[in-house]
Amino acid sequence: MSILIGIIFIALIGYIFDQRRHIKFLKLVNYNQETRHIMTKHQRYLLDHQIETYKFLLDTLGYDRDAISEGNYTKHEPNPEKLQAIQAEFQQKERIYRSKNIQFETELEVREID
Known part of the structure; x- marks a missing residue:
């Protein structure tokens, strides 16, 4: 009887370690997906x-886009x-673009991506 309880106990410990490994793997996958979404955005x-x-x-240059x-x-x-x-208007958009670029580079630095 004690051997059966010992085997069940060892199996439960193995299951817990396997679940911890699986959780680490899922966290890594989630991190990679978030990074990919940031890059895609x-x-x-x-x-x-x-x-x-x-x-x-x-x-x-003076061209009408609809006419083209x-x-x-x-x-x-x-x-x-x-x-x-x-x-x-172009200069305003360029300032926004530079700001978004800095924000993107900061996000990559926070995620420790080169």
């Missing part, structure tokens, strides 16, 4: 920023006030 933001930059470029999608590539010179407004 940042890549998506970079693509959005690149698209916005192209839009500002087309506006600055329809096949009309005529250029209209924007007036200086519009150019200043476009430049101010």
Whole structure:
């Protein structure tokens, strides 16, 4: 009877150690998934920023984006006030972009990723 209790006790200890190992593994998997989500979110933001930059470029050069999608590539010179407004908006977006980049790099440093 005591041998049976000893075997059950040893099996329970082995089960507990196996569960602890499994918990460590799941924490690592969760950490990696969170990191991948952060990286994906940042890549998506970079693509959005690149698209916005192209839009500002087309506006600055005087092309109408809606007309280009329809096949009309005529250029209209924007007036200086519009150019200043476009430049101010672009500079604001660039400040936000730099801030998001710093935030992303900080998150990577906190996660100890090179």
